[in-house]
Amino acid sequence: MTERELYDFLTTAALGDILVRYPLARDFLSNIRVREIPPEMRLEALLAALDDTVADEFGLRKEDIPYQLCRFLLSVTPGQAREASVSSLTILGGRNKSGEAENVTLTLARGEVAAVVGPTGSGKSRLLADIECLAQRDTPTGRQVLVNGQEVPDETRFDMDGKLVAQLSQNMNFVMDMSVREFLEMHARSRFSEDVDKTVALCMACANNLAGEQFSCDTKVTQLSGGQSRALMIADTAYMSVSPLVLIDEIENAGIDRKKAIRVLTKNDKIVLIATHDPLLALNAGKRIVIKNGGIFKVIETTPEEKRVLADIEKIDDTLLKLRTQLRSGARITALDAL
């Protein structure tokens, strides 16, 4: 629907019909203290009854409100081409801190995972920042990021509004005081989920599948353990986030099935970049980007031999997991071979 068509609809239809098609109009109106919305009434009549001083206090002119509502609904309406249109990202190398060329062309498609490795301060964040702003040879590194093999004009970069990248890091917490269900419902509604209950159920099942310890949807998000929080964040990002690209800054190795976590994200068509020093995660990725001296030093494809080593690492990881479970249940630890 074009802006004109939507505007005409909002100014001619009955409020009841508007709310059926755009439930969020209720939120918008409640922001200017309109609580009662008679379904038969038109927007104009509703606004005419609104106290002049109220609109004034909010910095609105009454006659502008239908237009503001129209702009809001358009700006949050999903399915806009730009969100769905990222099928691949290509990073064209720039320079490292010493000005040496990176000589890298790296393409990541949806469903792909790449690890980013390198010491602290080597330039991992810089790479993630270049991707986030879709650098066009205009950042200090001189890198260029292509979307679907194409250069990205500034207008598109501005329009992304931070929607390109979802981030997950160990420092992130839930700060809202609400239950897991309320939390997921709120996110689902803001994403215009057609079936909120179904989306919430999907996320819950997924989060519990990832978490070492189960939790119910009546738990407060702030009461979840570190592992449970991370599991919920990953499930939520996989099923509800708009962003095609997920940047992960380590996943702690306790209380969450890391391998499954990455699989959940890739299965939901995300491009996953994970900064990690965890061999299990790094070798699980198809590629790893090695960062050194502020630049991409090289890109290593995971070899069949490394995949074999990965199988051994998984066994070690599995042993540790079993030990943890034994400790948690109060058992005595006996020989490792018995596990």
Next chain:
Amino acid sequence: MKLITFAGPPSSGKTSVILKLIEALDMDPSDVGVVKFDCLTSFDYLRYEEAGVKTVTGYSGKTCPDHFFVGNIEDAVQWGLRSGFRLLITESAGLCNRCSPYINGIASVCVIDNLSGVNTPRKIGPMLKLADYVAVTKGDIVSQAEREVFAFNIRQVNASAKLVSVNGITGQGAFMLAKHLRDAKDITTLKDLKLRFTTPAAVCSYCTGETRIGEIYQMGTLKKMGFEL
């Protein structure tokens, strides 16, 4: 000289964002001046000084901070011009949510932080609603879902602003903000320009609806700042 106005709730990260912006604009700090409008006290000048940015701080005290802003902004601009700055930034702490120290035609940035709660954007009035750019800070410590709902709630209040997520500590995102603001308008005076929104009522000419800037329009209780070179 270019002028950019910043506003935002206390401790939302305005000073950090401004400092990262100056870095991202790749300007010599001595070419930039900052005027900080605060209410009772502020320690931000220490951070600006440390970065080599000249700053003047004014305290509105018992008068409304927005009245204080409009009563002093032209003097601030003239100070900036006399100092030979290429860029002047004003930073206002929006202490009541009604604050809106923005001027028609002058780039305006509202800084709000994810930690303030997902519904906060819906409660902030003109300060958020009338901004050209919204810089959202502290996204690195809340969940992705909360960030998305927060951005969504900003859209409810201001659908046309450009949203930029900025990390005030690492500077991530400041690059995009700089790209937006690089073309801020060059000015030599603000005289006769208008505020985007009337200020809250007090007892001066601006209380009675005056919006024009300049000494001749100012009457009543107006506190002046000193701009010495």
